[in-house]
Amino acid sequence: MPAKPAPIKKAAPKEPAPKKEEAHAPAPAEADPAEVAPPAEVEAPPAEAAPVEAAAPAEGEAPVEAAPAEPAPEEPKAPTPPPADAATAPAELAAEGKEAAVLAAADAEAPAEAAAPAAEEGTPAADAAAEGAAHPDAAAADAASIEEPPKAPTLPPPPPPKEPTSEPLEVTVEDKSDTSVTITWSPPKTIPDNSGLDGYTVEITKEGTEDWKAANEVLTISCRYVIKNQTTGDRLLIRVVAVNPGGRSPPATITDPVLVKEVGARPKVRLPRFLRQRYVKKVGEKINLVIPFSGKPKPVISWLKDGEPLDPKRANVRTSDRDSILFIRQAERADSGSYEMCVKVDDFEDKAAIIIQIIELPGPPASIKIVDVWGFNVALEWTVPKDNGNTEITGYTVQKADKKTGDWFNILEHYARLNATISDLIMGNTYTFRIFAENKCGLSEECAVTKGEATIVKEVIDYKPTPFVERDFTEAPKFTTVLNDRSTTVGYSTKLLCSVRGCPKPKIVWMKNKMILNNMDNPKYRMISTGGICTLEIRKPGPYDGGEYVCRAENTLGKVDTGCKLEVKKPVYADADKDKEEEE
Incomplete structure (x- = not known):
């Protein structure tokens, strides 16, 4: 018995080994279609070999022949389709797949060799392998249920599909010459986010034909060409x-045909x-x-009022080569509005807008009333005029009239x-008020007059004067400015000053060294007393005029x-003067 299993153990792992390689062979076969046929032919014999090995258990050699039955659960891996990207894989990836298949076959030999000794010793694993060999379809079904592809x-x-943009906007002629035309436009209103904008194609054709040709060979991104x-x-x-x-x-097409012609001078309204x-x-x-203008050749002049042609009955236009004159003989308020002058040369034009406002005197205030009367005051209120004269109201003029005189x-x-308080009215008088509206033209011709009258009621006042109390202004003499010590030089006049007040007027007396000075006895002294200011003038004093001087003020109090x-x-003299004095 031990001699028979030895050769079987070596043969058992060699037969399933090619199956491992064939199971992984389809991966590189996608890169080369010539290699696909051989693996398909090799797959057929293993399917027929399973019944041959299943007959071995009837002769008592079931434990030995059961080992090759283990590769059966791996058969579902052989028909597994490769990924969709395998067809485009490079040859290097196919070579790596072959190496992986050889390594997987080598790993499969190890469990096959381990299963053979177990079969020889009659272990339970050998019995399970014999059952799998006896029923190969059931084993294959179990393996398929466990390992799904x-x-x-x-x-x-x-x-999502990409969409084109909407058409470009505002295609206009910017300039032109004898051989070129410059156009401008605005980007499309709608540009899909998933498509964007590559550029623009400018196409031209002559008038009367439909042979459109692209003027630019390369798409332009700018909106000017x-x-x-x-x-x-x-x-x-x-x-x-737009592309x-x-x-x-x-x-986006320019409506009118464009004439290729040099413009002498663009139109301009000055x-x-x-x-x-x-x-x-x-x-x-x-x-x-x-209104002057310029342009070559001679421009075409047109006038509009509020977007409509002028009424020839109201306004006349005279146009020369240099200017255009708008003439209205007598303006009316209906002539107010926006006038537009258009100067056009071929496809180019220039416009100027003039706003004319015709105004007149406003109407009177709509209403006026006396709100209140108290004391010497009257409160008035009024409303704006119904007709402002086609301009704003700048102010109002308020007038009053006394009922006795009637003068305004x-x-x-x-x-x-729109309200005012009239003050300083005369007690006992009755007043009427009127108001004029004013704008840039002047005061309104009519006025609004108060319906009622305002009477300033005369009140009886009992006046009781306050009794007059005479004030006593009598006051004893008092010096407000006293005498101050002074020094002077021999031969130079000087003055002594002081001020005094008192009621009745005090008598002033000057004393020197307690002796009264008399202005009449000694002309050297001059005494003056005016407005309370007392002055003693000493004319050319000598050394003996020094001393103490007193000013006395005296009245009944x-x-x-x-x-x-x-x-x-x-005085201090020079040395020469001293010598002369000594000689003398």
Whole structure:
């Protein structure tokens, strides 16, 4: 018995080994179609070999022959389809697949050799292997239920289809010459997010034909293009198409054919400065506006009022080679509005707008009333006029009239508010009020008059005067400014000053060294007393005039003294003068 299993153990692992290689062979076979047929032919013999090995258990050699039955559960792996990307894989990936298949076959030999000794010793594993060999279909079904083939990966949904843009906008002629035309346009209104915008194609054709040709060989990103190399005098139809990955947009076409011709001078309206703001005239006045312009060849001039042609019955236009005149003989409020002058040369034009406002006097305030009367005051209120004269109200003029005289007098002028308080009215009088509205033309011709009257009631007042108490102004003498000590030089006059007040007027007496000085006895002294200011003037004093001087003020209520010291100094002479004095 031991001699028979030995050769069987070596043969058993060699037969399933080719199956492992054949099971993984389809992976590289996708790269080379010539290698696909051999693996398919090799797969057939293993399926027939299973019944041959199943007969071995009947002869008592079942434990030995059961070992090759283990590769049967791996048969479902052989028909597993390769991934979809394997067909595009490079040859290097196919070679790596072959090496992986050889390694898997080597790993399969180890369990086959381990299963053979177990079969020889009659272990339970050998009995299970014998049952698997006896029923190969059941074993294959169990293996298929355990190891299911992998599912193919789910592909992402396809991207949404790309859409073209909408047509470009506002295609206009910017400039032109004898051989070129410059056009501009605006980007499309709608540009899909998933498509974007690659650029624009400018297409041209002559008038009367449908042979559209692209003027630009390469898509342009700019919204401005110069169509060059054209023939002078041709009339071109021009259109612009936006292009993106979604395709071409609808074309945007210039409505009128474009004449390829040099423009001598573009049209230009030279609007005077005073017409650049609102032009105001009164009703009945004459309007004569001269507006210069330029352009070659001779421009075509047109006028509009509020977007409509002028009424020849109201306004006349006279145009020369250099200017255009708008003339209205007598302006009316209906002539107010926005006037537009257009100067056109071929496809080019220039416009100027003039706002004319015709105004007149406003109407009176709509209503006026007396709100309240108290004391010497009257409160008035009024409303704005129904007709403002086609301009804003700048103010109001309020007037009053006394019932006795009936004369009107202005109380308020250029008053901006709609209410006022009239003050300083005369007691006992009755007043009537009226108001005029005012605008740039002046005061309204009519006025609003109060329906009622305002009477200032006279009140009886019992006046009791306060009794007069005479004030006693009597006061004893008092020096407000006292004498101050002074010094002077021999031969130089000086003055002593002081001030005194008192009622009745005090008597002033000057004393020197307590002796009263008399102005009449000694002309050296001069005494002056004016407005309370007392002055003693000493003329050319000598050394003996120094001493103490006192000023005394005296009245019926008392007396008061103030004094000072006067120092009379000798003059300082030069040395020559001293010698002369000594000689003398």
